[in-house]
Amino acid sequence: MNRTAFVHDWLAGGNAGAEKVLVEMLNALPQTPIYTMVYQPADFVGTPLEHAEVHTSAIQHWPKGVSSYRTYLPFMPYQVEQFDLTDYDTIVSSSHAVAKGVLVGAGQLHVSYVHSPIRYAWDLYHQYLREANLTSGVKATLAKIVLHYIRLWDHSTANRVDVFLANSHYVAQRIWRTYRRPAQVLYPPVDVARFDHTRPREDFYLTMSRFVPYKKIDLIVETFTRSGRPLIVIGSGPDFEKIRATAGPNVQLLGRQSDEAVADYMSRCKAFVFAADEDFGIVPVEAQAAGAPVIAYGKGGSLETVVADVTGVFFGQQNVESLTRAVGIFEARAEQFDSETIRKHAEQFRPERFRAQFSAILAAAEEAKRSGTDPEQAVLALDLRNL
Template sequence: MKTAFVHEWLTGGFVGSEKVLAEMWAVRPGSPIYTLVHNPGDFAGTPLEHAEIYTSAIQHWPRGVQNYRTYLPFMPYQIEQFDLTPYDTVISSSHAVAKGVLVGAGQLHISYIHSPIRYAWDLYQQYLREANLTRGVKATLAKMVLHYIRIWDNSTANRVDVFLANSEYVAKRVWRTYRRPARVLYPPVEVARFDHTRPREDFYLAMSRFVPYKKIDLIVETFTRLDKPLVVIGSGPDFEKVKALAGPNVQLLGRQSDEVVADLMGRCKAFVFAADEDFGIVPVEAQAAGAPVIAYGKGGSLETVVPDRTGVFFGQQSVESLTRAVGLFEERQHLFDAGTIRRHAEQFRPERFRAQFAAILQTAEQAKASGHDPERAVLALPLERI
């Protein structure tokens, strides 16, 4: 089957959603990828380095690659300009507008949803507050744009034959937003690059982009008060804010290579994760390295961390709640075995993802070709569950 992939933007490095795209692309290697903007330098040395990639007009607009988010009002129109008529199957990897591509009645469209557009739906009010867009002319314009995005986003759900979701948490949000069922296919995690056999050392580890909803400031403030050693990997807009909260027991390392990340995950006492994530690949990576996880008990973490077996949860995004969870972890350290934690993480290995995605793709294409409902066929497909 002649296949094309669609992904919102290929900038900022080979991270979560891009790794998922690469694994899906590996099932149909050589297929073209359509994206709004592309920075080739960010993908040197990755599986997508030599992919055939087509971009939108935004690629050539002033600072389109660097500041593509400022062109959000134009993205629905631009994603609809891709001519996908030569393809039998279209696979979109979507957390914003990719699922809105135009397809014909004879084409199959499978959309892997990392999340419905969070700043237009779930995080709408939070986004406006953090962007200081609660009042004034700019605020009114922003609200109007997001209102239009919501209407467009909801209407484009009918352009998708089969929804896949990266977690049960996201599948519920897909149903709430679009009133469509989604088959859960957990993202792939590069388990093999982590070593779980090394001795644990006396420091905690956190890693994330420094943006508000990741709650790195909460982790740093908590460990500063506890005066327990904490190492933090990552950078972003909130770096200076976080730095101001950090005591002498906290090391802020900035962005680090995969090798450094794997080394620290393999030695840390526990990994700390405070975000309400759709899935959250990083906590699974930590478990692949045999590290217990102290996680906020909401979102995807509830599907990837097993209480008292691979980690502990805290119930609120507050210093007090996280402090209690750290104390609980230290009381129960003896319960955590690196080999058991690693075996749990191996369920998310890339080979499993590729095999299940290939089965879903084949089932949907066969159903479409025989005149049956691809969505019903995929939902009924028996697959090994995690």
């Protein structure tokens, strides 16, 4: 019997998109053990991760290891290599940081689902240093040296992976640029069933995100403050107070909300606004599952999840003028957007389809490994469209 293990970067800090992917992998392969840097069960109450078999690294027991795990990033490449996975036939890593660098033997199959190559070491390197105020001085030099060596390690560990999976074509392009390896695209699962697309639309716009710079919530708030159009903002994060200080009376900042409240607002909003350059972007798909048109920045994953003039409208630059024009275009065409059509588009991302595609990928890769052929080519040859 084939034995499988999952390796995930960390299970702490909230149940985000990467963790939702892991949940559906676990639903496809119940009782599969998980290896991860740190684990905070309280973050996953009510999910399959709450009672999963989880093995952690030494960081779990270090001072503030669970609450401040990111400060231990320089030690994570070493720690992920300490997981002993010799008893498993197949290793599936779920990686946006170090999980793909796990050590595997020649007889083992390693399939790596890459949410993104390490963004703060590669694409967002200079932005990360600026936002962390690490552009000069001793601390900045140390940070640059650490990230330099993480890049070297990250690139070298690509050879430990038999098959790369990407969460979008956008990320597949970045995997090729970073590792010079092709990747099969497996879109993340979105729980479309929890959204109601049949309710009447009301006269307010909606956005939802963590309040961090690259999400561009400040741009959305400034744009709607200037126009006077009603906007509801859900989410929290480091920039919350700074953005709240700039918001006009037409903008409501609600902070974090329950899943039920989020589904309610998405089911009623006039349109959902999304201004980030994301690898995939689950939230715009959730909005479409609720029948809401999306006004999105036309770069990155949004180009794969939003259909221009069918499920939404794109804007070309991350500035007030471009977003304002897009909102005006949307309002002029608002009657052409049909909630039923938008919901039908979102259905392609349902969890059941993800599990079927994931299972087909693993079956093809494992059969290729057993027969002595190339698992990567076997997976790339799969046509997942009909699953």
